[in-house]
Amino acid sequence: MNRILDAIHFAGLAHRHRSRKVDGTPYISHPLAVGMLLQGAGATEDLVIAGILHDVLEDTRASREELKKLFGEPVLRLVEALSEKKTIANWKRRKQLYIDGIAEHGPETMMVSAADKYHNLHSMRIDHDRMGDRLWSRFNAGKEDQRWFYATLCGLFEGEPALSGLGFVAGMRQLIELVFS
Numbered sequence: 001m002n003r004i005l006d007a008i009h010f011a012g013l014a015h016r017h018r019s020r021k022v023d024g025t026p027y028i029s030h031p032l033a034v035g036m037l038l039q040g041a042g043a044t045e046d047l048v049i050a051g052i053l054h055d056v057l058e059d060t061r062a063s064r065e066e067l068k069k070l071f072g073e074p075v076l077r078l079v080e081a082l083s084e085k086k087t088i089a090n091w092k093r094r095k096q097l098y099i100d101g102i103a104e105h106g107p108e109t110m111m112v113s114a115a116d117k118y119h120n121l122h123s124m125r126i127d128h129d130r131m132g133d134r135l136w137s138r139f140n141a142g143k144e145d146q147r148w149f150y151a152t153l154c155g156l157f158e159g160e161p162a163l164s165g166l167g168f169v170a171g172m173r174q175l176i177e178l179v180f181s
Contacts, residue, residue: 003045003071007052008032010070014060021138023127030119031055037115037168044108046071050078051112058083081105082112091141095149099156107162114157118168121150121175128179147180 011031018027035052043051049071056062057079068076081101088094102113128135136143154172163169 004035004039004048004052007049007071008035010062010066011052011056014056014062018059020123023123027055030123033119034112034115037118038112041111041115041166041168043111046074046078047108047112049075050082051115053079054082054112054116058086078105078109078112081109082116092145092148095141095145099149099152102153103156107160110157110160111163111166113153114163114166114169114172117150117153118172118175121172121179124179125175143180147176150176150180 012028015027015031019025020027020030031052031054034054035048038048038051053062053067053071053075057064057067064076064080067079084094084098086094088097102110124135133143136146139146141149150172154169154176157163157169157172
């Protein structure tokens with residue numbers, strides 16, 4: 001439990017100046033929600049920690065060395081696998097590489113990614129209910145590209161036997177229908 005609390009503290013500091021794209025809530029709410037989804041699904045401590053830290057390499061000044069020292073090589077490998085290559089400017093190419101990487105890294109990485117994407121979709125549904133299609137102007141890609149990304153990942157997760165029975169995987173398809181209808 002102390003490692004999870006340490007991860008919450010680390011992520012809180014790393015994301016302290018960030019907010020969510022659409023509603024402006026403190027960004028830390030997202031990684032905490034991902035960690036809670038994973039914990040509720042019975043994930044290992046390392047997976048919960050990776051869920052809490054999944055955006056720190058991609059979006060903050062946190063370093064690989066810090067993560068390895070504080071949380072170990074297995075957590076570092078998971079977070080690296082979950083991090084998009086922001087140096088790739090083309091949105092669709094970057095997302096395709098993310099999808100390919102998640103598939104290559106196996107069920108544990110897919111589980112953390114599924115919790116992350118489920119929470120993103122849940123947030124999008126709330127924002128879409130409030131804003132309608134104006135929501136899509138806040139993203140780097142439009143509605144159809146976003147639908148492609150989430151539907152492709154959902155199909156990947158649904159096809160992984162180790163993820164069957166996870167509520168957030170089952171709920172993704174419904175959220176995709178609600179958000180992108």
